[in-house]
Amino acid sequence: MKGELLLFSSVIVLLQVVYGCPDKCRCHSSTNFVDCSQQGLAEIPSHLPPQTRTLHLQDNQIHHLPAFAFRSVPWLTALNLSNNSLSDLAPGAFHGLQHLQVLNLTQNSLLSLESRLFHSLPQLRELDLSSNNISHLPTSLGETWENLTILAVQQNQLQQLDRALLESMPSVRLLFLKDNLWKCNCHLLGLKLWLEKFIYKGGITDGVICGSPDTWKGKDLLRIPHELYQPCPLAAPDPESSQLQWPGSTHGVVLRPSENHNSGDRDLLECELKPKPRPANLRHAIATVIITGVVCGIVCLMMLAAAIYGCTYAAITAQYHGGPLAQTNDPGKAEEKERLDSSPA
Numbered sequence: 001m002k003g004e005l006l007l008f009s010s011v012i013v014l015l016q017v018v019y020g021c022p023d024k025c026r027c028h029s030s031t032n033f034v035d036c037s038q039q040g041l042a043e044i045p046s047h048l049p050p051q052t053r054t055l056h057l058q059d060n061q062i063h064h065l066p067a068f069a070f071r072s073v074p075w076l077t078a079l080n081l082s083n084n085s086l087s088d089l090a091p092g093a094f095h096g097l098q099h100l101q102v103l104n105l106t107q108n109s110l111l112s113l114e115s116r117l118f119h120s121l122p123q124l125r126e127l128d129l130s131s132n133n134i135s136h137l138p139t140s141l142g143e144t145w146e147n148l149t150i151l152a153v154q155q156n157q158l159q160q161l162d163r164a165l166l167e168s169m170p171s172v173r174l175l176f177l178k179d180n181l182w183k184c185n186c187h188l189l190g191l192k193l194w195l196e197k198f199i200y201k202g203g204i205t206d207g208v209i210c211g212s213p214d215t216w217k218g219k220d221l222l223r224i225p226h227e228l229y230q231p232c233p234l235a236a237p238d239p240e241s242s243q244l245q246w247p248g249s250t251h252g253v254v255l256r257p258s259e260n261h262n263s264g265d266r267d268l269l270e271c272e273l274k275p276k277p278r279p280a281n282l283r284h285a286i287a288t289v290i291i292t293g294v295v296c297g298i299v300c301l302m303m304l305a306a307a308i309y310g311c312t313y314a315a316i317t318a319q320y321h322g323g324p325l326a327q328t329n330d331p332g333k334a335e336e337k338e339r340l341d342s343s344p345a
């Protein structure tokens with residue numbers, strides 16, 4: 001009996017060595033789930049079971065993720081790092097996680113993200129970056145986001161969002177953008193156009209509420225008319241080029257370099273949304289043409305009816321007065337007709 005207990009204990013110890021469950025973590029080998037949350041950890045635990053699929057590290061005090069921080073768990077599919085003190089993520093922090101699908105980084109202290117940070121996550125489907133202090137998302141951040149379906153960046157410090165970044169996520173269906181410092185000027189026109197197309201295709205978003213300028217503060221970006229946007233002036237135009245094509249414009253807006261390159265303040269004011277006289281609406285113009293045509297047609301029909309009535313009336317009048325006049329003007333023929341009628345057969 002003692003031998004069996006000793007053998008059983010040895011097996012347990014051997015399994016712990018093989019799977020390497022850290023002291024402050026709870027490992028569930030049947031589901032490949034490791035829970036290290038709420039343990040006051042300051043770094044990623046070592047000796048994690050290599051077959052781990054889900055790893056919870058939320059509610060700790062982790063400040064930094066070094067390169068290859070998760071090399072011991074290459075089969076990881078879900079990683080929760082929420083509510084830590086993360087402020088520094090090395091460019092290769094998630095290197096080796098080829099199967100990761102869900103990444104939660106909400107409620108941390110992130111100020112910026114390195115452009116290659118997520119390039120090693122080709123299977124990523126859900127990314128939560130909400131409740132940080134991120135002020136900018138690099139355009140190349142989403143080069144490998146073909147499979148991303150959910151992106152959350154609400155409650156950050158974002159003022160702009162490049163349309164090229166959004167177009168790198170062809171599969172996204174849920175997009176959370178609220179509670180940022182969105183600056184609703186000409187630079188946000190690309191986001192507005194992309195969101196309109198995104199919603200038309202069935203995408204779901206919580207909207208973009210303007211934080212500035214004062215004219216549009218608190219307004220929904222999607223409710224600001226297109227006519228109030230003007231092409232943004234280029235910050236540093238090439239003096240050798242006579243004219244420049246505005247990138248991303250569908251109407252071929254041509255911008256010529258400013259004669260005074262030191263007019264930064266004036267360019268900034270021009271970039272802001274300014275109410276201006278609205279151009280003629282195409283639908284209104286078409287409706288006006290149709291109504292005018294209908295009215296003209298009715299008038300023409302009335303004139304035609306009047307002409308027909310006048311001609312008919314004239315013809316009837318002429319026929320009515322024609323009989324007596326003919327008899328008065330030709331008495332000889334009338335007498336001859338009477339003699340023929342009175343002669344015997």
